Amino acid sequence: MSENGVVPRAKVLTIDTMNPTVKNVEYAVRGPIVARAVELERELSEGMKKPFAEVIKANIGDAHAMGQQPITFFRQVLALCSYPELLNDSTFPDDAKSRARRILQSCGGNSMGSYSASQGIDSVRQDVARYIERRDGGVPCDPNNVYLTTGASDGIMTMLKLLVCGEGMTRTGVMISIPQYPLYSAALAELGAVQINYYLNEEKCWSLDISELQRALDEARNHCNPRALCIINPGNPTGQVQSRECIEDVIRFAAKEGLFLMADEVYQDNVYAEGCQFHSFKKVLFEMGPEYSDTVELASFHSTSKCYMGECGFRGGYMEIINMDDDVKAQLTKLVSVRLCPPVPGQALMDLVVNPPQPGEPSYDNFIKERSATLSALAEKAKLTEQILNTVEGISCNPVQGAMYSFPRIIIPEKAVKEATDKGQQPDMFYCMKMLEETGICLVPGSGFGQKDGTYHFRMTILPPRDKLQILLNKVQEFHQKFTQHYS
Amino acid sequence: MSENGVVPRAKVLTIDTMNPTVKNVEYAVRGPIVARAVELERELSEGMKKPFAEVIKANIGDAHAMGQQPITFFRQVLALCSYPELLNDSTFPDDAKSRARRILQSCGGNSMGSYSASQGIDSVRQDVARYIERRDGGVPCDPNNVYLTTGASDGIMTMLKLLVCGEGMTRTGVMISIPQYPLYSAALAELGAVQINYYLNEEKCWSLDISELQRALDEARNHCNPRALCIINPGNPTGQVQSRECIEDVIRFAAKEGLFLMADEVYQDNVYAEGCQFHSFKKVLFEMGPEYSDTVELASFHSTSKCYMGECGFRGGYMEIINMDDDVKAQLTKLVSVRLCPPVPGQALMDLVVNPPQPGEPSYDNFIKERSATLSALAEKAKLTEQILNTVEGISCNPVQGAMYSFPRIIIPEKAVKEATDKGQQPDMFYCMKMLEETGICLVPGSGFGQKDGTYHFRMTILPPRDKLQILLNKVQEFHQKFTQHYS
Ligand SMILES: Cc1ncc(COP(=O)(O)O)c(C=O)c1O
Ligand SMILES: Cc1ncc(COP(=O)(O)O)c(C=O)c1O
Numbered sequence: 001m002s003e004n005g006v007v008p009r010a011k012v013l014t015i016d017t018m019n020p021t022v023k024n025v026e027y028a029v030r031g032p033i034v035a036r037a038v039e040l041e042r043e044l045s046e047g048m049k050k051p052f053a054e055v056i057k058a059n060i061g062d063a064h065a066m067g068q069q070p071i072t073f074f075r076q077v078l079a080l081c082s083y084p085e086l087l088n089d090s091t092f093p094d095d096a097k098s099r100a101r102r103i104l105q106s107c108g109g110n111s112m113g114s115y116s117a118s119q120g121i122d123s124v125r126q127d128v129a130r131y132i133e134r135r136d137g138g139v140p141c142d143p144n145n146v147y148l149t150t151g152a153s154d155g156i157m158t159m160l161k162l163l164v165c166g167e168g169m170t171r172t173g174v175m176i177s178i179p180q181y182p183l184y185s186a187a188l189a190e191l192g193a194v195q196i197n198y199y200l201n202e203e204k205c206w207s208l209d210i211s212e213l214q215r216a217l218d219e220a221r222n223h224c225n226p227r228a229l230c231i232i233n234p235g236n237p238t239g240q241v242q243s244r245e246c247i248e249d250v251i252r253f254a255a256k257e258g259l260f261l262m263a264d265e266v267y268q269d270n271v272y273a274e275g276c277q278f279h280s281f282k283k284v285l286f287e288m289g290p291e292y293s294d295t296v297e298l299a300s301f302h303s304t305s306k307c308y309m310g311e312c313g314f315r316g317g318y319m320e321i322i323n324m325d326d327d328v329k330a331q332l333t334k335l336v337s338v339r340l341c342p343p344v345p346g347q348a349l350m351d352l353v354v355n356p357p358q359p360g361e362p363s364y365d366n367f368i369k370e371r372s373a374t375l376s377a378l379a380e381k382a383k384l385t386e387q388i389l390n391t392v393e394g395i396s397c398n399p400v401q402g403a404m405y406s407f408p409r410i411i412i413p414e415k416a417v418k419e420a421t422d423k424g425q426q427p428d429m430f431y432c433m434k435m436l437e438e439t440g441i442c443l444v445p446g447s448g449f450g451q452k453d454g455t456y457h458f459r460m461t462i463l464p465p466r467d468k469l470q471i472l473l474n475k476v477q478e479f480h481q482k483f484t485q486h487y488s
Numbered sequence: 489m490s491e492n493g494v495v496p497r498a499k500v501l502t503i504d505t506m507n508p509t510v511k512n513v514e515y516a517v518r519g520p521i522v523a524r525a526v527e528l529e530r531e532l533s534e535g536m537k538k539p540f541a542e543v544i545k546a547n548i549g550d551a552h553a554m555g556q557q558p559i560t561f562f563r564q565v566l567a568l569c570s571y572p573e574l575l576n577d578s579t580f581p582d583d584a585k586s587r588a589r590r591i592l593q594s595c596g597g598n599s600m601g602s603y604s605a606s607q608g609i610d611s612v613r614q615d616v617a618r619y620i621e622r623r624d625g626g627v628p629c630d631p632n633n634v635y636l637t638t639g640a641s642d643g644i645m646t647m648l649k650l651l652v653c654g655e656g657m658t659r660t661g662v663m664i665s666i667p668q669y670p671l672y673s674a675a676l677a678e679l680g681a682v683q684i685n686y687y688l689n690e691e692k693c694w695s696l697d698i699s700e701l702q703r704a705l706d707e708a709r710n711h712c713n714p715r716a717l718c719i720i721n722p723g724n725p726t727g728q729v730q731s732r733e734c735i736e737d738v739i740r741f742a743a744k745e746g747l748f749l750m751a752d753e754v755y756q757d758n759v760y761a762e763g764c765q766f767h768s769f770k771k772v773l774f775e776m777g778p779e780y781s782d783t784v785e786l787a788s789f790h791s792t793s794k795c796y797m798g799e800c801g802f803r804g805g806y807m808e809i810i811n812m813d814d815d816v817k818a819q820l821t822k823l824v825s826v827r828l829c830p831p832v833p834g835q836a837l838m839d840l841v842v843n844p845p846q847p848g849e850p851s852y853d854n855f856i857k858e859r860s861a862t863l864s865a866l867a868e869k870a871k872l873t874e875q876i877l878n879t880v881e882g883i884s885c886n887p888v889q890g891a892m893y894s895f896p897r898i899i900i901p902e903k904a905v906k907e908a909t910d911k912g913q914q915p916d917m918f919y920c921m922k923m924l925e926e927t928g929i930c931l932v933p934g935s936g937f938g939q940k941d942g943t944y945h946f947r948m949t950i951l952p953p954r955d956k957l958q959i960l961l962n963k964v965q966e967f968h969q970k971f972t973q974h975y976s
Contacts, residue, residue, distance in 0.1 A: 009783045012715055012748040015815040019652050022819055027826050038605075062603045065596025075571040082833075083567035089577075108553025113799040115550045117526075150638060150803070153827050161678075164507050186826040190649075227500055260500040295497045311601040313832030315638070315803075327503040331510055338515050338674040339641050343831040344801030345570075 024189040026448075027182050033432055034059055037442040052440030056472055058460045059442045061236070061404045063310025063374075066463040071309055071370050073363040074352045077103070081112050081348055095361040103348045112344040118337035120148025120318070121344070124351040128318050131354030135268075136283035141320065147332070148318050148350060150342045152266045152303035155319035157187050159262060159299045162332060163228050164191045173224035175216060175259070177208070179407060179449035179457070181236045194224035199452060202409065205398045206240035210249045217257060228260040229253075234267040234278065234402030237449045237459040239382070241276040241402040247284045255296050263300040266317075269307035272379035273401035282322060298322040304349045306404065308374045316346030316353075378404070381462040381469055388473040392480050405459050407446065410480065412456045413487035428456040434483065439475045512677040514936075515670050521920055522547055525930040540928030544960055546948045547930045549724070549892045551798025551862075554951040559797055559858050561851040562840045565591070569600050569836055583849040591836045600832040606825035608636025608806070609832070612839040616806050619842030623756075624771035629808065635820070636806050636838060638830045640754045640791035643807035645675050647750060647787045650820060651716050652679045661712035663704060663747070665696070667895060667937035667945070669724045682712035687940060690897065693886045694728035698737045705745060716748040717741075722755040722766065722890030725937050725947040727870070729764040729890040735772045743784050751788040754805075757795035760867035761889035770810060786810040792837045794892065796862045804834030804841075866892070869950040869957055876961040880968050893947050895934065898968065900944045901975035916944040922971065927963045 015023070034057075041055045057065070064070065073096055080086050080100035087097055106123040108114030119125065125143040132141040149155035164172045173194035176184045188195045198216040200206040213229070220226045231250060233242045242250075254261045263281035271278050281300055286293045304316035321329065356371075357363040382400035389397040389408045397408035412420075412427045420430035428445035436442055446457025464472055503511070522545075529543045545553070552558065561584060568574050568588035575585055594611040596602030607613065613631040620629040637643035652660045661682035664672045676683045686704040688694040696719070708714045719738060721730045730738075742749045751769035759766050769788055774781045792804035809817070844859075845851040870888035877885040877896045885896035900908075900915045908918035916933035924930055934945025952960055 009743065009746065011811070011813045011816075012746055012785050013651060013816050014813050015819070017653060017715075018650050018816055018819060022650060022823055025823060025826060027822060060603065062596060063601075064599035065602040067597050070599060070601050079567040079571035079574060082570055083563040086567060086574075107801065108550060109555050111552035111558060112801045113552040113558050113797075115548065115553070115793075115800040150831070151828065157827070162506050162510060163501060165505060183826060190823075190826070227505075255497065258497065258500055297500050305603075309601075312603040313595070313600045313829070315829075315831040323499070325499045325502050328499075328501050328506055331503070331506060334515060335510050335513060335678075338513060338671060338678070339645070340639065341801070341803075343638070343803040343834055345833045346831060 021192045025186045027186045055440045057442045059444045067465050073367050093362040095363050116341040124347050127355045139286040145321050148342045148347050151315040152301040152317040155301045160187050164193045170225045173220050173226040175229040196220040206238035230262040232264040236403050237405045237407045239400040239403045244279045261298045266303040266306045267403040271402040272382045276401045308371045314346040314349045316350040385462050392477045407459050410456050416487035435479050509680045513674045515674045543928045545930045547932045555953050561855050581850040583851050604829040612835050615843040627774040633809050636830045636835050639803040640789040640805040643789045648675050652681045658713045661708050661714040663717040684708040694726035718750040720752040724891050725893045725895045727888040727891045732767045749786040754791040754794045755891040759890040760870045764889045796859045802834040802837045804838040873950050880965045895947050898944050904975035923967050
């Protein structure tokens with residue numbers, strides 16, 4: 001009984017009566033370690049004494065948060081679209097104004113405040129299609145196959161949602177790489193689909209072996225209905241860039257085994273290593289000829305969040321679907337209409353990404369300068385990260401060929417493993433928590449992405465500014481040595 | 489066999505092998521009639537002859553698309569946040585600049601391009617909390633109970649997702665009003681939850697009778713587990729504004745029957761009729777004393793899309809949750825983190841809505857002028873719509889007390905009903921299609937929202953500019969007379 005004599009009612013919604021699939025969701029990139037980092041920041045700001053002066057968040061691919069500057073042209077156009085009075089302002093370049101006018105003309109009432117078509121603004125989808133054609137050396141792209149999304153996350157969720165059906169032995173299974181970007185495992189858990197793990201080969205620079213795909217698939221067929229294969233290229237968290245041959249093999253495998261391909265290509269501009277190049281699944285598929293290009297079902301995903309722009313907060317993205325059954329496509333269009341439309345500023349930004357300043361336009365030179373500066377800084381930091389980490393005994397790091405992360409393997413002494421296990425913690429979570437408390441550096445433990453049993457890793461972004469990254473890497477080095485000593 | 493001698497592979501994803509719950513989704517606001525309207529627009533633009541010169545879309549609550557102008561202050565701040573260089577531009581008012589600075593300071597790296605916390609930017613949630621406290625006469629609001637969302641749609645979907653569990657007889661049932669906003673039926677279909685219909689009372693101005701709630705609930709208990717009750721106030725599509733007494737009764741009912749309350753209050757500023765006033769569920773709940781305010785679980789939803797701002801394209805919104813179990817709240821926070829964050833420009837806009845210019849600030853007068861102009865124009869159009877429609881024989885329309893729609897009842901002659909039924913069409917879909925083809929006016933048939941068997945309606949927004957609305961209403965009148973004559 002409460003103070004006022006009323007028998008408290010039981011809650012309607014409790015942990016025991018809530019959606020069980022939601023309970024199964026895990027999302028390490030924003031897990032307990034990040035929560036603790038936020039707490040530490042608050043404690044620091046309240047004057048509490050810590051062995052460090054600031055928390056450095058290297059846990060998430062959030063470029064602007066790490067100080068990367070936005071592309072001037074993009075932001076000028078967004079400002080013009082937000083407040084069209086500025087179209088009369090002579091300080092804005094003409095190409096920015098003409099882009100803004102074109103976007104506004106495609107908006108209901110010439111306002112970004114109108115709902116767009118649920119599939120996305122027509123003219124933006126057309127620009128996306130032309131971008132894909134340029135990128136893929138002329139392979140045609142139909143704007144009707146392009147869906148704008150609320151970040152790539154939304155597109156991936158939506159595609160997975162379409163694919164899930166069946167119960168028990170016939171429940172949809174989806175193959176994902178291990179290590180993976182945890183959006184995939186979270187989405188599969190939420191949808192109640194079966195997660196099928198295939199392991200990337202750490203010894204061969206996180207490459208993908210077809211024999212491993214086969215093993216995973218064959219095993220899975222004993223307990224579910226595998227229907228889709230997800231690939232992240234360039235890879236998160238592992239930073240590898242797939243070779244053309246590998247992509248061909250994957251496509252052949254998908255064709256042979258009857259799998260729907262999902263290609264997460266949000267890092268398509270983030271390729272740093274010499275000899276590496278981004279090949280889109282779409283392009284490779286079409287170059288393999290009609291036996292494949294007429295039949296293999298593919299969805300590929302892109303985003304405004306990564307590459308050189310790093311505009312995560314705008315939640316822009318698109319997906320292109322190839323060889324999707326027409327009836328299913330109609331269902332997809334209906335499904336996305338329930339949420340009305342993706343954010344229009346994100347759509348506008350996606351439009352700028354696929355249709356940036358062209359040679360001869362007033363903003364071209366500056367655009368190229370800004371883009372190159374960001375990409376070459378990333379390339380340099382990729383190298384620096386690999387180099388420094390590999391000098392540390394007990395840490396070994398594959399080359400960061402692309403994307404924005406290193407995923408080094410760490411040796412955790414037996415005694416530390418035991419202490420962690422006694423606490424009911426994953427050993428690399430224990431390691432990363434200790435690192436956070438002692439150095440203020442926030443990393444994500446490898447267990448959040450999946451890894452081979454008995455191996456330990458952490459994921460660290462290469463996004464901090466060069467000088468800060470250097471400090472960070474030195475601190476990691478120091479911490480690892482102390483930790484190893486302490487537990488040896 | 490295809491041309492090149494290859495046996496075409498069967499598709500992985502077909503209408504028979506896709507997610508069956510997705511197939512059950514319907515969403516009338518963007519259904520076949522809208523698709524046809526878009527086609528007609530294209531045909532007109534290609535010079536095809538039609539009995540009308542333009543398509544008028546009165547199918548969706550999309551204010552800017554109908555010519556409503558954005559609030560200047562809001563757009564100035566958004567431009568400043570998009571392109572902070574403008575903070576040096578002396579033509580922007582100081583209050584816009586200080587708002588922009590405050591928002592940017594809350595963004596990682598001072599950029600709207602950073603991911604925010606998944607629950608939303610802290611300072612925005614604080615502003616939302618203060619807004620709710622002001623609105624509700626001082627009832628306290630904890631910012632930790634506020635979640636920013638990607639439009640209200642996203643919040644509603646997320647809350648329903650948490651609530652769904654069980655199978656067969658124990659499957660979660662959710663009570664929704666009929667007529668309803670079809671997001672609800674679509675979300676329930678997608679989640680595989682049981683939709684429990686309670687009918688609003690058209691004879692009493694679409695009011696809600698507790699006896700009807702009880703009837704619906706008692707029936708539903710025979711085949712599912714009713715757990716939540718959704719209310720839209722002011723109502724879409726029906727335009728009613730609930731009395732305080734009615735809200736109290738609903739809360740008592742929810743408490744007695746153990747139902748989680750979901751209050752969709754996106755039209756909270758859209759109240760036009762004399763004697764009507766918006767009462768938030770939160771405020772009424774707290775004024776009913778601790779017996780209720782300590783126990784009844786409530787989620788309420790707001791959006792940047794409606795009211796006087798009508799900023800649909802930005803996809804801003806929030807939900808406040810009351811009395812939610814702590815463990816469930818932790819699960820909610822985890823769940824929203826998978827999609828990373830709501831769009832930051834939408835969060836910024838939500839911040840401006842809850843923290844608009846204050847008396848004494850340079851933008852105050854203009855803000856008030858713009859807001860009042862929009863709201864009084866809507867009030868006038870609400871009246872005009874009701875008046876003209878009620879002059880038509882065979883159409884009867886309840887007062888549009890609030891929101892943005894009229895939902896008149898139409899009498900469809902027997903012969904027309906038969907012709908529609910023979911075609912496998914709903915009679916009011918048949919009616920609206922004919923109206924579209926003959927007049928260019930795009931409405932949504934009542935069957936898209938649900939209605940009592942044997943009654944027919946359409947939903948029409950009151951958003952077109954006054955002169956256009958007048959023309960539209962006259963055309964509807966004319967069409968209805970011709971249609972009735974033709975089928976009598
Ligand atoms: C591989 C991969 N896919 C998808 C996403 C989702 O990005 P967004 O939803 O911001 O576009 C990310 C974000 O880090 C990612 O790394
Ligand atoms: C009653 C109601 N709820 C929710 C929404 C969703 O609005 P949004 O997702 O744009 O915030 C709408 C849109 O028309 C509505 O009418």
